[in-house]
Amino acid sequence: MKKLATILTMSCICLFGSLQTHASTTHKVKTGETYYKIASTYGVSVHELMNSNGASSTLIYPGQSIKIPSTITSSEKDLVARLVEAEAKGESYAGKVAVATVILNRVDSSLFPNTITGVIYQNKQFTPVQNGKINESASADSKRAVSEALAYRGQGSGSLYFYNPDKTTNRWLRSKQVTVVIGNHVFAK
Structure with a gap:
């Protein structure tokens, strides 16, 4: 189950593709955060978040700046x-x-x-x-x-x-x- x-x-x-968007923002990674947690916070997909940041790995570091793509x-x-x-x-x-x-x-x-x-x-x-x-x-x-x-x-x-x-x-x-x-x-x- x-x-x-x-x-x-x-x-x-x-689901969310061609939608109205807001301006992109930047997020400073905090200890314990993951791409999933950041994506959930901003309402974007993990895939979009990683692509926007040129990431080939899910590894992120505290203090790193992550660009948040436009969302709904x-x-x-x-x-x-x-x-x-x-x-x-x-x-x-x-x-x-x-x-x-x-x-x-x-x-x-x-x-x-x-x-x-x-x-x-x-x-x-x-x-x-x-x-x-x-x-x-x-x-x-x-x-x-x-x-x-x-x-x-x-x-x-x-x-x-x-x-x-x-x-x-x-x-x-x-x-x-x-x-x-x-x-x-x-x-x-």
Whole structure:
């Protein structure tokens, strides 16, 4: 089960590509920090962070300056977290990361809009948009799940869809290749 959670977490990070950005910043490495911890803090992928710094190894040193690449806006991150909260409330943390990853994967896919807002508000895609639950606040867990999904961007199985098999009869959706099952959700591509 722990291996499945790790695989799922890794699957949850392929979403944020062509997004609004902020200016790049620099981070001074503190004792005990890793590329993963820094990436999670700033909401970027480890891969992007290493590429921006020309790193071929994950080894970093206290006092080293790390360039932080541009990332999504805080309002986009909040929007994803609110969708995660509404779609995966009551699900495991891994399930929340997986839902966030689907959003990011859709942004990167040519099959969907290329912005967070476009993906989330695409007609008839997410029930919380239709019933207004998207407007409720996100929990700390959902916010953390989005940061983790961003940190592992590009390292997952490419899930573009998720559904609860007890709540959908959509044959088209059920015909998609299953990538992982977490809690009450089936993830597919």
